[in-house]
């Protein structure tokens with residue numbers, strides 16, 4: 001189904017892509033995006049508000065997310081960066097929390113493995129990660145190290161024969177209350193460099209406690225992690241994570257998806273405002289028939305569309321024309 005054949009009266013969302021960036025996608029990508037959009041409208045949007053109110057993650061969604069197969073679309077499935085960005089915007093448009101769950105598992109966690117693990121490690125771990133049999137988290141921030149974590153990582157790693165011993169604390173770690181693995185960044189006391197480790201959350205000495213009373217991203221389960229003499233076999237030290245410069249490679253790539261999240265949130269705001277303005281009648285007419293309201297709707301949409309444009313995330317360095325990844 002190409003964009004040209006889409007029935008605009010039956011879209012799951014109001015179509016906010018006024019510059020038709022979607023038409024830069026291949027026909028296969030357009031079909032896939034329509035499939036994902038339908039999935040989000042069917043499975044995610046209807047449960048989003050309830051999960052938010054309860055502050056709980058819908059674990060029953062994970063097998064469905066596995067089935068729709070969203071992890072690593074560019075590297076593994078050969079889709080373009082533009083496609084990956086539009087998918088992330090659409091996921092955010094349905095629910096920022098679920099998009100963040102995917103952003104952590106796919107971008108930060110899987111991204112760490114894809115960028116920094118050896119081929120042998122990738123072969124051992126990635127199949128279960130791609131299929132969501134293993135859920136991941138990304139443990140960088142610490143109670144005392146936020147913006148300055150590059151130089152301020154206090155969690156330590158000490159080599160001990162064929163193992164590493166990790167000690168310290170991490171804060172705000174998304175997915176970590178239920179994840180199987182966390183990529184933990186820790187400072188090697190031998191050379192003072194930040195290194196990366198794939199830590200099994202079942203290991204003795206590892207604990208993750210949910211951070212309660214959040215006012216934002218309430219469905220995302222953020223945790224305080226404590227590591228007390230956690231013994232990690234050397235095979236689980238990421239081969240290519242040997243200084244914070246390596247960690248930065250992961251952060252650099254995933255910043256793009258943050259821009260796409262902002263696009264998705266603006267489109268969601270437009271969806272809600274537009275729907276209300278069309279349905280709500282005052283003075284015998286829909287609100288949307290008043291020019292003042294139309295002007296506000298146009299402003300939201302204008303900002304959203306310009307966020308997708310040349311100065312926005314649609315055209316990152318290296319380009320993202322169809323097929324170029």
Ligand SMILES: Cc1cc2nc3c(=O)[nH]c(=O)nc-3n(C[C@H](O)[C@H](O)[C@H](O)COP(=O)(O)OP(=O)(O)OC[C@H]3O[C@@H](n4cnc5c(N)ncnc54)[C@H](O)[C@@H]3O)c2cc1C
Pocket residue numbers: 104138139140141145146147148171172173174175216217220222
């Ligand atoms: C919902 C949520 C999910 C998160 N998920 C994860 C995760 O999965 N994994 C993970 O590792 N981390 C995660 N984080 C942590 C996040 O990356 C940090 O919050 C972020 O790095 C900022 O650190 P901080 O909160 O300690 O703020 P601080 O560094 O203490 O900053 C506080 C304020 O001061 C400002 N500030 C700091 N330094 C400067 C400066 N030099 N100049 C001007 N202003 C400055 C900041 O912009 C900010 O407004 C998450 C955070 C949140 C809130």
